[in-house]
Amino acid sequence: MTTQPGSGTLRSRRIARSRQRLVETALPAFTERGYEAVTVDWLCDQAEVSKRSFFRYFDGKEDLALTPLNDVWRLLIADLDTVLDRSGPLLEVLGEALVAVVEQMPPGWERLAVLSARLSGTTPAVDAAGLLVCEGFTDQVVGAITQRLPGSSGAELSARVVCAVAVAGHRAAVDAWQSEPGAETTATRGELCALLRESFAAAPAALEIRLP
Amino acid sequence: MTTQPGSGTLRSRRIARSRQRLVETALPAFTERGYEAVTVDWLCDQAEVSKRSFFRYFDGKEDLALTPLNDVWRLLIADLDTVLDRSGPLLEVLGEALVAVVEQMPPGWERLAVLSARLSGTTPAVDAAGLLVCEGFTDQVVGAITQRLPGSSGAELSARVVCAVAVAGHRAAVDAWQSEPGAETTATRGELCALLRESFAAAPAALEIRLP
DNA sequence: ATGCCAAGTGCCACTGAGTGCCAGTTTGGT
DNA sequence: ACCAAACTGGCACTCAGTGGCACTTGGCAT
Numbered sequence: 467m468t469t470q471p472g473s474g475t476l477r478s479r480r481i482a483r484s485r486q487r488l489v490e491t492a493l494p495a496f497t498e499r500g501y502e503a504v505t506v507d508w509l510c511d512q513a514e515v516s517k518r519s520f521f522r523y524f525d526g527k528e529d530l531a532l533t534p535l536n537d538v539w540r541l542l543i544a545d546l547d548t549v550l551d552r553s554g555p556l557l558e559v560l561g562e563a564l565v566a567v568v569e570q571m572p573p574g575w576e577r578l579a580v581l582s583a584r585l586s587g588t589t590p591a592v593d594a595a596g597l598l599v600c601e602g603f604t605d606q607v608v609g610a611i612t613q614r615l616p617g618s619s620g621a622e623l624s625a626r627v628v629c630a631v632a633v634a635g636h637r638a639a640v641d642a643w644q645s646e647p648g649a650e651t652t653a654t655r656g657e658l659c660a661l662l663r664e665s666f667a668a669a670p671a672a673l674e675i676r677l678p
Numbered sequence: 679m680t681t682q683p684g685s686g687t688l689r690s691r692r693i694a695r696s697r698q699r700l701v702e703t704a705l706p707a708f709t710e711r712g713y714e715a716v717t718v719d720w721l722c723d724q725a726e727v728s729k730r731s732f733f734r735y736f737d738g739k740e741d742l743a744l745t746p747l748n749d750v751w752r753l754l755i756a757d758l759d760t761v762l763d764r765s766g767p768l769l770e771v772l773g774e775a776l777v778a779v780v781e782q783m784p785p786g787w788e789r790l791a792v793l794s795a796r797l798s799g800t801t802p803a804v805d806a807a808g809l810l811v812c813e814g815f816t817d818q819v820v821g822a823i824t825q826r827l828p829g830s831s832g833a834e835l836s837a838r839v840v841c842a843v844a845v846a847g848h849r850a851a852v853d854a855w856q857s858e859p860g861a862e863t864t865a866t867r868g869e870l871c872a873l874l875r876e877s878f879a880a881a882p883a884a885l886e887i888r889l890p
Numbered sequence: 891a892t893g894c895c896a897a898g899t900g901c902c903a904c905t906g907a908g909t910g911c912c913a914g915t916t917t918g919g920t
Numbered sequence: 921a922c923c924a925a926a927c928t929g930g931c932a933c934t935c936a937g938t939g940g941c942a943c944t945t946g947g948c949a950t
Contacts, residue, residue, distance in 0.1 A: 477917065477927075505906060516929045521908060553889045590810055597809040598802060614889070623877060624884035626846045631885065634842035638835050665835060672836035673843065673882055677765045677826070689898075689946060718936065728900045733937065 485523050487513040489533045493581040496531060501589045528595035532586065534571075534579040535596060535640070539603050541567045550610055556625070560607070560632045561666035565659045580653050583644035600636075604629035635665035697735050699725040701745050705793040708743060713801045740807035744798065746783075746791040747808060747852070751815050753779045762822055768837070772819070772844045773878035777871045792865050795856035812848075816841035847877035 491512045495504045506527055510517045524530045542549070542563060549563040571579075586592045604626060611625040639661035643653060703724045707716045718739055722729045736742045754761070754775060761775040783791075798804045816838060823837040851873035855865060 475918080481927090502906090506908085507906075517908085518929060518931095519927085522927085527907070550889060555885075556887045556889055557885060559889060593813065594806040594810040597813065598806040601805065601809065611887075620880055620884070621887065623847075623850050623880055624887040626850055627843055627881050627884035628887060630842040630846035631839055634838045635835075638838055668832055668835055669839050670885055672832070672839035673767075673769060673885065675768045675823075675833070675836040675840060677762060677768055677771060687947075692946095693898090714935090717934090729937085730900060731898085734898080739936070 481523065484513065484515050484519070485533075488515060488520065488523065488530060489578060492530055493534075493578050493585070496585055497581050501531065501585060501592065526595070528592050531589075531592045532582055532596050532599070534575055534582045535586070536599050538564070538567050538571065539599050541570075543603055543606050546606055546610055550607075550614065556611070556628045557631060557666065557669065560628065561635070561662065564632070564636060564666075565662050568655055568659055568662070571655065576653050576655050576658070577650075580644050580649050583640050587641065587644070600629075600633040604633070631669050632666070635669050636662065639665045693735065696725065696727050696731070697745075700727060700732065700735065700742060701790060704742055705746075705790050705797070708797055709793050713743065713797060713804065738807070740804050743801075743804050744794055744808050744811070746787060746794045747798065748811050750776070750779050750783065751811050753782075755815055755818050758818055758822055762819075762826065768823070768840045769843060769878065769881065772840065773847070773874065776844070776848060776878075777874050780867055780871055780874070783867065788865050788867050788870070789862075791870075792856050792861050795852050799853065799856070812841075812845040816845070843881050844878070847881050848874065851877045 488509060492504065492509050495509070495512075506520060507517060509530075510520050515523075520530075524533075529536065545563065545567070549559060552559050586596050607629050608622055608625045612622050615621045639658065642661050643649065643658045646653060646657070700721060704716065704721050707721070707724075718732060719729060721742075722732050727735075732742075736745075741748065757775070757779070761771060764771050798808050819841050820834055820837045824834050827833045851870065855861065855870045855873050858865060858869070
């Protein structure tokens with residue numbers, strides 16, 4: 467997690483710092499020397515964490531690489547119950563919640579998030595792990611929706627479709643954001659939020675697209 | 679590939695037979711003894727293929743596990759140019775093409791496809807690989823669409839969204855198909871096609887879903 | 891038929907991710 | 921100060937996947 471230190475017990479702060487150190491070491495290294503050229507062993511050396519602990523802190527190398535981006539989804543999942551208490555079109559609700567979560571990420575988040583996004587576009591293994599996290603998000607939403615709208619036939623499929631659109635919108639926005647010139651130094655979360663809103667606003671009409 | 683032998687050169691038929699033997703050995707073994715309990719070495723032993731060749735035939739263990747399902751997407755991608763020559767709503771065109779591809783899979787396909795689908799629901803690593811293949815499909819469609827509809831602003835996002843919906847529809851259909859009681863012996867591709875049509879027909883309305 | 895060549899193959903050693911185990915060390919509560 | 925539970929490090933291990941290289945073999949031109 468990209469958690470700012472200072473909260474929780476001593477122990478959990480130590481863990482947060484170790485994680486942070488690993489992410490901070492890893493993402494630039496991945497970018498400069500290539501994802502597979504950087505080994506977990508080397509990273510553990512650098513960050514002074516044992517390999518064993520590494521795998522306690524992260525689900526794997528891909529999870530590490532995706533930490534900044536995954537944190538967004540994880541936070542959104544954690545807030546799901548609150549989010550779904552709102553009313554209105556599900557797609558809009560999810561879109562606004564996504565923007566809200568991005569806005570509350572800790573300062574400095576964008577620097578690492580850009581690297582994470584690029585990596586995801588470059589390295590299939592990382593991309594796949596990202597898709598899996600989004601799939602987990604979908605499952606959560608589907609579960610929550612079928613619980614809230616019991617009996618309404620087709621609610622499950624609807625939830626699935628809406629989540630798929632939300633994920634696609636998010637991916638498109640992040641992709642555009644990350645590929646802006648000079649993004650590694652100047653990309654702001656404000657820009658990302660704008661792109662997200664754009665994608666989500668355009669999505670409903672997108673289904674209409676026809677071949678001539 | 680789930681290719682029926684008899685076509686191509688002697689050499690390519692040998693390869694096809696080896697692949698087939700591996701798939702035929704692997705999927706039941708994965709199902710009975712668990713995905714990670716079955717090692718690639720053991721499979722190579724059983725199918726009398728060297729490990730080196732295994733990795734020439736498949737992109738990896740996950741690719742092997744997903745062969746029946748992936749073949750559908752690969753075939754669809756191969757036919758993309760023909761498919762996109764049709765006119766009408768993109769989502770419908772893709773849906774019909776998907777059904778058509780399923781219908782032309784070789785006989786006996788469903789038996790292995792069911793196993794593949796279950797595995798994908800059980801084993802995250804397999805699921806992730808499947809998502810990646812779908813992502814590849816999306817990229818192909820997006821490429822083809824932006825080439826065919828140049829200048830139309832937002833075509834890329836639209837294509838992305840439609841593909842996301844198509845993939846979600848496919849997943850929902852396969853999921854329902856695979857979990858029917860007794861699917862391992864009685865699931866027919868006719869049933870799958872019906873489910874696919876259902877999902878695709880219901881998808882456009884799904885975006886409207888609202889929270890109360 | 892023959893013989894050449896590139897594509898395909900088997901084997902072996904190697905790397906690197908990820909896990910099981912277990913004995914030691916914090917740390918929070920009492 | 922003490923204890924149980926949570927956490928840690930280190931080590932050996934498994935297994936997926938790759939590189940390298942000598943060897944076979946199917947396809948083809950002659």
